[in-house]
Each structure stands twice: as C-alpha cells, then as structure tokens.
Amino acid sequence: MGMPLRQSLRVGGYVLKNKLARRDRFPLLLELEPLFACNLACAGCGKIQHPADVLKQRMPVEQALAAVRECGAPMVSIAGGEPLMHPKIGELVGELVRMRRYVFLCTNAALIPRKIDRFEPSPYFAWAVHIDGLRERHDASVCKDGVFDEAVAAIRMCKERGFRVTTNTTVFNTDTPQTVIEVLNYLNDDLGVDQMMISPAYAYEKAPDQEHFLGVQETRSLFQKAFANGNRKRWRFNHSPLFLDFLEGKVDFPCTAWAIPSYSLKGWQRPCYLMDDGYAETYRELLEDTDWDAYGRGRDPRCANCMARRSSMTAPIAAVRASASSTRPGSSETPKHSSRETPSAATARGAPGASGTTG
Template identity: 70%
Template sequence: MSLPLHLSLKLGAHLIKQKIRRVEKFPLLVEVETLFACNLACAGCGKIQHPHDVLKQRMPVQQAVGAVEECGAPMVALSGGEPLMHPQIHEIVRQLVKRRKFVVLCTNALLLPKHIHKFRPDKNFAWMVHIDGMREQHDAAVSKEGVFDKAVEAIRLAKSQGFQVYTNSTFFNTDSPQTVIDVLTFLNDEVGVDRMEISPGYAYEKAPDQDRFLGVEQTRELFRKAFADGRRKKWRFNHSTLFLDFLEGKVEFECTPWGIPSYSLKGWQLPCYLMADGHVATYRELLQNTDWEKYGRGKDPRCDNCMAHCGYEPSAVLATMGSLRESLRAITVK
C-alpha cells in the first residue's frame, strides 16, 4: 500500500505550492532531534556517543517549533535519542499539531505507558515505534532483553486509546528475507499497526558495531525476496510505491538529501540526518551554503551503500508527483 490519503494530499498541496513559487529545494519532512540522550544503547546507532554535557541538554519548545516553521515542512519527525525523556515533548507535539503539521514521535516505547496521558489522539499525530525484528533479534539490536515485549505492549496500549501507531524497522546484514517477512507480517496482521516504515541500515560513523550494514546489492536481494509472492501489497507501508520499487532494484534514483533536513541542538546538520559534516545556524544557510552536488552514490564514498529512506523517499515522492502515471498508481495500488 502507498501513503495514507490525507498525507498524500498534504504532500501534494505542498509540492504544488513550491512549484508555483518556483522553489527548487524544499523539505518534505523535517527531523527534529530534541535531545541526544537515550535509555538504550543500540549497536547500530551512535547518538549516545556525544559528550556528557551534550547528553544533558534538552531543546526548548519554541526552538523546536521555530525550526519547523523556519523550513516550512508539512511533516515533522521528533526524534533523539529518546524523545520521551524530554520533559516538554508533549507540548512540542501540541504546538506543531496546532499548526496543522503531521507529527510522528519516534520512540523505543519503553516510556510510552508512563507518558501517554499527556498526549491526545489526532489525525495529525502518530507514535513511531522502533521495532527491528522479532523478539530475540530486536532485543539483540537494542542490547537489552525484554524491550520487544514492552514495545509491543505499548503499541497495543496506544491503539486501545485511539492513537495512530506507526513502526520503523531498520534492517541489517544479519537479516534474511524470512526475518523481514516475520516482523512485518507480525506488525501488520497480529499487532495491527497503522503504517510501517522500513530502511536498510546506514553506517553511522559513531555506531559501536560497524560490521552489520548492508551493501546495495544485498539490500536489493533482501527486499526483492521479502516482497515476493504478493506480500508487499498486503503490508500497510508508509512509503511511496516508487521507494519500495527502489529497494527492490526496479528503479534507480539519485539521493535528495535536502528533502528531509535534520535539526538538532547543534543546529541544521550538513548535509543530512545520516552524515555529520558540520552544522549551520539557519535553514537558509543549509540550502545556500551546502555543495549538494558532491554528495550521493559515486560522488562521496560514504554514500555508496546508502539506500536509506531519508535520502531516497523524497526522490521517490518527487518522481511520483511529477508523473501522472505514477500518481495514479500511488492512488490505486492496494
């Protein structure tokens, strides 16, 4: 399945507005890292490697809201670290939803039951729970036993209270087509999450385990086999159909790093969420002072194995919206 209808309409209106204004580079979604601290130490993430004084910092509400308004993205992913460790994260969500932004709060869900009473269900808000495999595999990925069961319990709690719940699953070279099938079928059919996001893992420079990341051909083979026999059409994805084609190797895109910019306590990250080539103070500086042409596969060796959704989903969305055939396919695909 493709993107939910109300998100497709929101994105479509945003794209039309940029075209009318003749804006060449603009965000589809902005990722706001409200803190770097986390209650887990995942092997494929390097966020908690920051110095202790940085890990203690929390982004003020108005700073987070101001960054979203500055770039004008219609959708927002609030991340970290673990956002539910931020004492005012519920107020950040409230302010953004009030401004009619679509907000996903990315969480490992361990603290969700404790804080869920601070949030209200809304069509423009969804929990985004990280689930990286079934029980044994997920707990190994986050380096702590019992996390999978608690996350699934939290998802069911949120669903019972009327919230939308999305999941985000990152896959590594430790995965097989069957492990992908198992977790997506479980989340889709048994847990009943509203939408699922998937992405091959990207080799964070500070990640403790550097031996788990997929290459391009590994990624294509993994998803081609996992999506076979009609399974892809049965799963409720939060992706464009062209991005899923891209994961299978059916189409090729250049990365669109400016499509999902990242803002944190350090400022706007250059050039994207996955690579740390410095930070600038304003979104205008990010757009104007970044040499976008030097990034991407075949240009920067750090990009050679990247097929992450933060770089290629924007490419797929732009290709979809720029083609009547693909736009109709996105609407009608089931």
C-alpha cells in the same frame, strides 16, 4: 497502501505548489532532534555517542517550534535519542499539531506507559515505534532483554486509546527474507498497527557494531525475496511505492538530501545525515550555502557508500523532477538503474518512511 489520504493530499498539494513556484529545492520533512540522550544503547546506533554534557541538554520548546516555522515542512519527525525523555515533549507535540504539522514521534516505546497521558489522539499525530524483529531479534538489536514485550504492550495501549501507531523496522545483514516476512506479518496481521516503515540500517561510523550493515546487492536481494508472492501489496506500508521499488533495485533516484533537513541542539546539520560536515545557524544558510550538487551522484566520494539512505518521502520529489525534466526538449533526466556495488547505508528515518530510529 501508502500514507493516509488526508496526508497524501496535503503533501501532494505542497509539492505541487513548490513546483509551480519553480522551486528546485524545498523541505518535505523536518527531522527534529530535541535531545541526543536515550534510555537504550543499541549496537547499531551512532546517535548517542556524545559527551555527557551534550547528552544532558534538552531543546527548549520555543526553539524547536521556531525551527519548524523557519523550515516550513508539512511533516515533522521527532527523533533523538529517545524523545520521550524530554520533559516537555507532550507540549511540543501539542503545539505542532495545533500548527497542523503531521508529527511522527519516534520511540522505542519503553516510556509510553508513563508519558501517554501527555498526548491526545489526532489525525496529525502518530507514534513511530521501533521494532527490529520478533522478540529474540529485537531484544538483541537493542541490546536489552524484555524491550520487545514492552513495545508490544505499549502499541496495544496506544491503539486502545485511539492513537495512530506506525512502526519502524531496521534491517541488518543478520536478517533474512523470512525474518523480515515474520515481523511484518506480525505487525500487520496480529498487532494491527496502522502502517509500517522498513529500511536497511544506517552505516553510522560511530556505531559500536560496524559488521552488520547491508551491502547494495544484499539489500536488493533481501527485499526482492521478502516482497515476493504478493506480500508487498498485502502489508500496510507508510512508504511511497517508488521507495519500495528503490529497495528492490528496480529504479534509482538522484539524492535529494535537501528534502529532509535535520535540526538538533547543534543547529541545522549540513548533509548528509551520516556525514560530519558541520552545522548552519539558519535554515536559509543551510539551503543557500550548501553545495548540494556535491552529494548523491555528485563530486563527494563519500557518497559512494550510500545506496538506500534516501527516505521514502524524497522519492516522489525525485520522480516529479524526473517527470518534469523529461517533458522539456532535449532533456534526458530520467530515473536510472544503479550500477554501484559499494556498501550501503540506509533510510532508517522516515518519517514516515523516513522517521529516525531510536535505540
């Protein structure tokens, strides 16, 4: 199962409109980071390693809305840091819903009981709760006991109040196919979340823990085994089937970093998300002044360390591009199996699939 029908139609129509307009690059999901501060300090997170003065900053609501309008993406993933620490997060989400953007609020869920009254259920809004495993594994991942139970209680509260709830599970090399199966079974069958996202962990250079990111073959083997025996079809994923094929190593896609621009307190981040290539002042500057061909399979050698960071939402674009190219005379641009054997970073975001994780 992929995204809800209404959302699929909206996003599909948006992609088709841009393809008919012959736009080669266009945003699909905006990664919005209105703060960097977090109430947890996860060992695998590289997003909270900022000076104290930066961690105290909060993006004004109008600045965030202006970025959404400037970008024009139909989906917005609000990440951080922990977005619920923003004093006007409810106002920001409400305005985005009124703009008919599909909003995913990425959270560790600890603050949901205190902040839930600031939100209203809507087909345009979903919580994206960070769940890295069952109790022991999740609490170890976030480096604090009791967080798993708080998150489960918060998910139940949200479901009781009529909210759509998705989850985001990040996998490390300490996981096994069985631990992945166990947590997805629990979320799917016992907790009854609407949809789930899963991905290998980002290889953040500034993350305290650098020992547990998955390599390419480890990633493929883990997901091949976890998805076997009909599990992949049974679980309610908020992923394109193309992305799941990608995780299993069945297919490869060109990097489409332009599809998920990131806007934070520092401005428009130049790709990719894991590299420190500076910021652009405007979205147009980001789009027009970036050497996009240097990324992915391009000339930048740092990209050799990337396998799975590409979001589930960029895979359909890559597939559309490949399909369109294959219909042109002399075209040979088709998805290829990757032969790279370097360590992987991963798509912890996603929105929707691509929503960013919060620690």
